[in-house]
Amino acid sequence: xxxxxxxxxxxxxxxxxxxxxxxxxxxxxxxxxxxxxxxxxxxxxxxxxxxxxxxxxxxxxxxxxxxxxxxxxxxxxxxxxxxxxxxxxxxxxxxxxxxxxxxxxxxxxxxxxxx
Amino acid sequence: xxxxxxxxxxxxxxxxxxxxxxxxxxxxxxxxxxxxxxxxxxxxxxxxxxxxxxxxxxxxxxxxxxxxxxxxxxxxxxxxxxxxxxxxxxxxxxxxxxxxxxxxxxxxxx
Numbered sequence: 001x002x003x004x005x006x007x008x009x010x011x012x013x014x015x016x017x018x019x020x021x022x023x024x025x026x027x028x029x030x031x032x033x034x035x036x037x038x039x040x041x042x043x044x045x046x047x048x049x050x051x052x053x054x055x056x057x058x059x060x061x062x063x064x065x066x067x068x069x070x071x072x073x074x075x076x077x078x079x080x081x082x083x084x085x086x087x088x089x090x091x092x093x094x095x096x097x098x099x100x101x102x103x104x105x106x107x108x109x110x111x112x113x114x115x
Numbered sequence: 116x117x118x119x120x121x122x123x124x125x126x127x128x129x130x131x132x133x134x135x136x137x138x139x140x141x142x143x144x145x146x147x148x149x150x151x152x153x154x155x156x157x158x159x160x161x162x163x164x165x166x167x168x169x170x171x172x173x174x175x176x177x178x179x180x181x182x183x184x185x186x187x188x189x190x191x192x193x194x195x196x197x198x199x200x201x202x203x204x205x206x207x208x209x210x211x212x213x214x215x216x217x218x219x220x221x222x223x224x225x
Contacts, residue, residue, distance in 0.1 A: 043216035107158040
């Protein structure tokens, strides 16, 4: 069975500092990995995905994520945080070897960027 | 480009009343469609998904049902709402390896 863990319920970072939001996963086949962001009372917005290829994936708004197969992780990063990055972040995984398999989302991590 | 609509944006309903939330997708054909519920601004719970007209799979047995009367229309319903049905309901569509979300409906059952 697939699962996603986001070990940090909340991450606080000062504006201008680098940020990392952690995600680890478990999947039986090839992992397809995704990050989404949610602003208050809004739907989820797609940030980036890893399907295959380069382990470092670049996405929207200056975010990037690094796929680490040995550590089964897909941490979200940004070199310099903005106050406007404050939001709820979700990691998701899908089993790439099973087209019919749905996405499994992590519980979310609330990011607060302090001015 | 593809667009997903949900309405209403907010809804306040008394316990025991019926529910109908609608989701429509534009700019794509034969998408997979999903209903999620999000409680207290945290994790997503997959409620239903559909791979085609009239094809509905339920992930969690509960007081809700879903229907897909047209290729790009997905409806979430209930005959009698419970207090526990309150939450933020998100519709999503997916093709291939991507999934995109609508703006959501905030349901409060009083």
